[in-house]
Amino acid sequence: MIRVGQGFDVHQLVEGRPCIIGGVTIPYEKGLIGHSDADVLLHAISDAILGALGLGDIGKHFPDTDPVFKDADSLKLLERVWELAEERGYKLGNIDSTIIAQKPKMAPYIPQMAEIIAKALHAEVSQVNVKATTTEQLGFTGRGEGIAAQSVVCLIQPVLSS
Ligand SMILES: Nc1ccn([C@@H]2O[C@H](COP(=O)(O)O)[C@@H](O)[C@H]2O)c(=O)n1
Numbered sequence: 331m332i333r334v335g336q337g338f339d340v341h342q343l344v345e346g347r348p349c350i351i352g353g354v355t356i357p358y359e360k361g362l363i364g365h366s367d368a369d370v371l372l373h374a375i376s377d378a379i380l381g382a383l384g385l386g387d388i389g390k391h392f393p394d395t396d397p398v399f400k401d402a403d404s405l406k407l408l409e410r411v412w413e414l415a416e417e418r419g420y421k422l423g424n425i426d427s428t429i430i431a432q433k434p435k436m437a438p439y440i441p442q443m444a445e446i447i448a449k450a451l452h453a454e455v456s457q458v459n460v461k462a463t464t465t466e467q468l469g470f471t472g473r474g475e476g477i478a479a480q481s482v483v484c485l486i487q488p489v490l491s492s
């Protein structure tokens with residue numbers, strides 16, 4: 331069986347926070363704020379996986395009212411989400427994702443992000459695609475007020491022959 335899910339997330343950019351995206355700490359004058367470490371890309375991917383599994387979203391699994399998840403490492407949350415997929419017999423088909431940010435420049439960090447994500451999902455790096463785009467200075471991302479990310483995931487449940 332093949333299942334598809336999509337995820338979308340936004341976090342605000344503020345001074346005094348690290349800029350952690352796709353598990354990589356990117357040198358920048360501002361960082362993303364949230365209840366967790368606010369890794370907008372890993373949140374979008376986690377939501378896409380949960381969507382494919384029909385299991386709701388990360389807010390349902392890791393509530394932002396729970397102090398346990400204060401400043402949580404989103405890579406650990408993604409690893410827990412992936413356990414839910416593997417418990418149901420799924421393997422990764424592929425992931426495609428887009429970071430929507432005017433700044434900072436993501437391109438130098440994208441190979442490392444793909445490696446981190448592939449490792450967390452027990453997959454090959456060739457199964458994980460990460461892209462970035464500006465919004466040509468339009469909207470909240472264009473003004474540098476926040477960063478968004480979206481992701482599409484394809485999960486495969488191998489058919490066992492009898
Ligand atoms: N934060 C970003 C945004 C974009 N890129 C790379 O630049 C290319 C051109 O972006 P446009 O929005 O002008 O189309 C884009 O394809 C990305 O490769 C980036 O690295 N970081």
Ligand SMILES: C[C@@]1(CO)OP(=O)(O)OP(=O)(O)OC[C@H]1O
Binds near residue numbers: 364368373390392
């Ligand atoms: C990850 C969680 C949990 O700490 O917190 P945030 O960092 O605020 O992220 P968000 O994408 O708003 O939603 C999920 C939350 O439950």
